[in-house]
Amino acid sequence: MSQDMTICGLEIKRGTKLRTMLPVPDTMTKIPLTVINGVDDGPTLLITAGIHGGEYPGIAAAIELGRDIEPEHVHGCLILLHPVNIQGFWARREFIVPEDGKNLNRVFPGTPLGTLADKTAYLISSNLFTIADYYVDMHSGDIHESLHPYVYYPGQPTPEVEKASKRIAKVVDVEYMVRSLATGGAYNYAASTGLPSILIERGGAGLCLHEDIEAYKDDIRNILRRLKMFELPVKPRHYHPRDITDMIYLESMETGCWFHHIHSGDFVQKGQVLGRTTDLFGQTITEYYAEISGVILYVCPALSAPKGTILVGYGQVVEDDDD
Structure with missing residues (x-):
């Protein structure tokens, strides 16, 4: 009140x-x-x-x-x-x-x-x-x-x-x-x-x-x-959000240089390459693949990726939401 x-x-x-x-x-x-x-x-x-x-x-x-x-x-x-x-x-x-x-x-x-x-x-x-x-x-x-x-x-x-x-x-x-x-x-x-x-x-x-x-x-x-707290006009929305389930936050397994193959907003298929880490001489350390099909909500765009850095966040889209 x-x-x-x-x-x-x-x-x-x-x-x-x-x-x-x-x-x-x-x-x-x-x-x-x-x-x-x-x-x-x-x-x-x-x-x-x-x-x-x-x-x-x-x-x-x-x-x-x-x-x-x-x-x-x-x-x-x-x-x-x-x-x-x-x-x-x-x-x-x-x-x-x-x-x-x-x-x-x-x-x-x-x-x-x-x-x-x-x-x-x-x-x-x-x-x-x-x-x-x-x-x-x-x-x-x-x-x-x-x-x-x-x-x-x-x-x-x-x-x-x-x-x-x-x-x-x-x-x-x-x-x-x-x-x-x-x-x-x-x-x-x-x-x-x-x-x-x-x-x-x-x-x-x-x-x-x-x-x-x-x-x-x-x-x-x-x-x-x-919340009925505001009566001034607002702009029409472009989107009605859909639920994302089974979010995966992929962490780097070692310190390295991160080269991502995808961008936020992209859709990926299970098994698709998400990116790779290399050493300071460009030799691949680890290649990372999508565990599920879904949408990329988050990407680390930095080259430097210390161990434990969240490299990618992605999840499955729920097509129908009748809530």
Whole structure:
């Protein structure tokens, strides 16, 4: 419901917008926060962008949405953090929080007694997940990642949370959605607490393209419309996402140079060559083949591939979805 709200000691009255820097307790770090507390009643939607500081389109979209949306546009309350991993953002680092070397998305729910990543996760999980009715985590391919836009919804929590999460995933303007069986990550943790949540992947390779930013903004406006939080017109969608099952995340078995034979968005057949790793003299170490037929959602475009690098992510397309 839209009412006077208090977030981490900050009071946001009904019908007002707050734009400020939110301190991470017991650190010197502050995170950009925008709260748009609508004039009219409605749900509370939490949006995070930049949990990985090198994933730029979602960050830019959140900044612009926070700037442009006014309280009179909103039924309920819209909360945006942009970017969460502000150290990684300014340092142009992939995945990690530079101060402690941790992947912030892997430490939720965090702890107030840990390092910066732990304290940041705890700030969000203990103060924002608890007041939200829905949660959207905006990601992109990181500095060394190329991907085809898609959306995850959680498959581990209760059927009710899964259904509510999928309901908002289905209005994202992407071709594919993935039912995640993972237990890690901010949105999966949030779902485990009963909070319907999704994670959107759009853009990548360290780029911040205008078309990705605008598409992301349209995604959020569509979600706001689905939740009856927004009445301004939105652009028609191009896609109605289809489910992807049996996702495979192919990891490099050794450190080497990675030469991929496919691109994100490609369809592959079982047994097709996906790529190969070589040594620094060009001699093939390992050739990688598709285990199943499906669509490529993610490719590592970097030549350098340390052991354990996710080289390709792909899965089978479910043609009919009558949910």
